[in-house]
Structures are given as C-alpha cells and as structure tokens.
Amino acid sequence: MAEVQVIPPKAARPDTLRVAAYCRVSSDSADQLHSYAAQIRAYTQAINAHDGWDLVDIYADEGLTGTRMDKREDFNRLMADCRKGKIDKIVVKSISRFARNTRDCLATLRELTSLGVTVKFEKENIDTGTLTSELMVSVSASLAQEESISISKNQRMSYQRRMERGEFITCKAPFGYKIVNSKELEIIPEEAHYVKWIFDMYLSGASMEWIAEQMTNTGLLTSDGGHQWYSSTIAYMLTNEKYIGDSLCQKTFANAFPFTKQVNRGERDQYYVEHSHPAIISKDIFEKAQALLQRKGQRIDLQRERTPLSKKMTCGLCGSTLVRRISKAGYVTWVCRKHDRKAADCPNGRISEDSIHAAFLRMYRKLRTHDGIVLAPVLRQMETLSDALHRGNPAMLAVNTAIATASEQSYHLTKLHTAGLLDKAALSTKQAELNAKLTELRRERRKLLCNEDIDEQVDALRLTINTIRNGPETLSSFNEALFTKLVELIVVDTKSTIRFQLYGGFEFQETLEA
Secondary structure (H helix, E strand, C coil): CCCCCCCCCCCCCCCCCEEEEECCCCCCCHHHHHHHHHHHHHHHHHHHHCEEEEEEEEEEEECCCCCHHHHHHHHHHHHHHHHCCCCCCEEEEEHHHCCHHHHHHHHHHHHHHHHHHCEEEECEEECCCCCCHHHHHHHHHHHHHHHHHHHHHHHHHHHHHHHCCCCCCCCCCCCCCEEEECEEECHHHHHHHHHHHHHHHHHHCHHHHHHHHHHHCCCCCCCCCCCCCCCHHHHHHHHCCHHCCCCCCCCEEECCCCCEEEEECCCCCCCEECCCCCCCCCCCHHHHHHHHHHHHHHHHHCCCCCCCCCCCCEEEECCCCCEEEEEEEEEEEEEHHHHHCCHHHHCCCCHHHHHHHHHHHEEEHHHHCCCHHHHHHHHHHHHHHHHHCCCCCCHHHHHHHHHHHHHHHHCCCCCCHCCCCHHHHHHHHHHHHHHHHHHHHHHHHHHHHHHHHHHHHHHHHHHHHHHHHHCCCCCCCCCHHHHHEEEEEEEEECCEEEEEEEEEEEEEEECCCC
C-alpha cells in the first residue's frame, strides 16, 4: 500500500505586516494626556523600527468611555479600516484600553479574526493569532469589566448618600444657573430674565415652537451649549422644578452594564429636596404652567403621533420642518410649520399623507425596474473614487503626532509650575497657546476624518441598492419598514413636487397626484 504523507497548507502571510496601534486614555487630566502623547510617540517609533512591520496609522481616542465602543471615534475608524482590508495586525497596550465590556470585546475580536486581523495586547502578553488566546482574553476582559463596574458602583453609592442627605448637586446646571464651589447653584441674572419670560409667554398662550424660535433669535446658548432651541427644550424647562428652588434627585439612572442611562419611571427611589438653591420663578406660576401643560397634553400627543414620516419632512422654501395634522374627519396632512403658524410666512401649504405614500411607491417601482441604468453605475463610480482616495493617509499620522507633541508640552509645563520653576501667569499664557494649537489640530483631524466620509457614503449606497434589489418586486401599498430603510429625508419644494433623498446620496423628484 502506498505511503501517503500529508502536507499541511501554508498560511498565506504577507512579507510585510501592515500594523496599526490603538491608544486610549480615560480622562483629560495632565498625567493622562502625557500618557496619551507618550503612547502615540512610542508606537510610532516601535512599529517603524520593527523589522517586517509597516505602520498604517495610530488610532487614538481621548477622554472617552471604555465601556461603550460606539462612542469612540478613532476606534470605529480603526474597525472600518480593518473591514476595508488595510490592516493585518493591531497593537494595544492592554485589554482595558481596548474595551471594558467582555461581550463587545470578544465580538470585536471574533470579527477581526474573521477578517484575518490579529491583535496583540502588550500588558497581558496575548496575541489573538495563537489558538488559545480567546479564553485568556475572556478572563482578562472580565477583570477589566469588573473594575469598571466597581468604580461605577462606588460613584453611584456616593451619589446615593448625598441624595439621602439632601446634599446632591446636579452635574450640569440648567439654563439660568451656574455651578459655583462645586456644590451650589447660583442664578445668572441675564438668563433668569429669559426663564421668567418663557413661563410668562407660555401662560399667555404662546406655543412652545414660537418660544423656541424667539430664544434661538436671542443668540443665547442652551444648557447643552447648543445654538438652536427646540420645543422639547422649552417643554423640559417648563417642567423643571429647579426653577422654584427645589431639586428632584435621580430623575435618571444607569442601568446594568454597560451603564446605559434611562429615565426613572419608578424603578429607583427619588429624593425631593425643597429650598436647595435660589428660585427664579414662584411656585404659583410653576403650578399654573403644569396645569396648562396637562390640559394641552392629550391634544399635543395626538398631533405628534410617531409615523415613519416624522422628522423626515422639511420645507424646501424656508427650511422649516413639516408637522402632521389630523382633521376632525380623520384626514391626515403635512404642512410647513411656518405656514401652519402664519400662512404669509411661507407659501407651502398642506399636502396629503396618502399622496406622499403614493409618490414613494412610484419612485420605488422606477428604481426596481431600472437598477442597471440608475443604481449600479453610480455605485461603481463611488467605489472607484474611494479606492483612489484611500491608498494611505500620511496626513492623519502627522496630525496625531503633532497632537501628541502639544499634549506632552502641556504636561511638562504643568510639571514646571508644580516645581516652582514657572509662575502662574506664564503658565496660563503658554497653556492658552497650546490649547489653541490643540483645538486647531483636532479640527484638522476632524477634517481628515470627514474626507473619509466617502467610505461611509459608499457603504450607505451599497446598503440602499441591496435593500431595493432584495425588496419585493411589486409594491401595491405603502411599506413602512422599506421606507424607513431607504428614505433619509423628504424635501417639499411645492404643494405638488417633492424630493426623496435616499441614504447614500441618491435624490429623486416626484410629482404629487391630487
């Protein structure tokens, strides 16, 4: 009998590994900024010096949570580049820098393995290229998760004790107040004037939409630092007990790991503290506002019933959103918010919801029928452009290196001041210069990231085309799920003409039938 020798296949490995590094620090303190700068510098030097390694990029996130991967800008960019086949290996300082959530950590590692990308964790001396790594990663990630949970529990326990004693102060001051001495709310007179005005206007019959528009025109920022005021902003202010000098603690709470925040609707204890800070309005005015809100509540809820078209309708003439209106006979229409308030402000009147649904059906049938003429050529062009734009991005590496250098300089200035070698005035001047430089560098990095939006657009285009190709051949009635997947925005140019803007950049005009 012939002797057979089995020759195992050789794993296809490139002669040069394309290596990326991922760094993360968990706050913006000087020491950790120094760590951030040091990591970028060290990885740049180490990878460039390693024989057989070719540096792709240094991906770095500052001052962000490690328990949620979707909030890390550069981590998501790293994953996107792995999916595009740009990276063979990732180097990370430790698993806790990669993720503090075991489930997400392992899911990400499995995806990277399926993409042929290995990850090396330096502190744990783990390389996912070895067969037994996943178990070790699971144990280490669990420890990192427990550490994060423990820190969160200690912080929540501290909040709980302070709430029980009536000493808890909000982490963010509402409009009209500022936090002083880390534990007291102090009135801002200019903003307090507008708080009183908002309550007075609402009680005199003004709509929340009109009040929000007037507040936007003042140029004052919201408590979140936004320039645009919305009716929801006004509604929250009208129901906020802090304006009468009281505090309701634990309006929200952190749910189970990974600490998703949700509104407290009786799941946790709440603590009502009277006279916790100076009041801006009287209890009598506040109670009148609550009574008026309650009387209007049922009618408002009916008009604002969520539909697939909600928040996707905009006026092409004035830029306002369209609102849904239901007649006593049950006839449903959409109308420009400005026209609804005062017809002379915008000529775009009411259009029926049924005509919008019918226009979507016509557009879908055209796209389904003319796939090869309309959709496929555009996708091919976008993919060609993407390939041309993303054959390496040395500018990103240069900006990251500059950010690291400026951060390290900031750290050294602080150390000099602490050692008594630099006075406070000089420190402030130098820090201001560095902060301005860092702001500009981060703006430049955001621009470079925006240049990579072409990839997101290609992905969105591909998803849109696949949704149409895999959708039903014939569509006899409005399909909410299909509409939601395809349509990003509807622009109403006139009462008879609308434009459907699809995800990925497609735009198609349709005429509304009477």
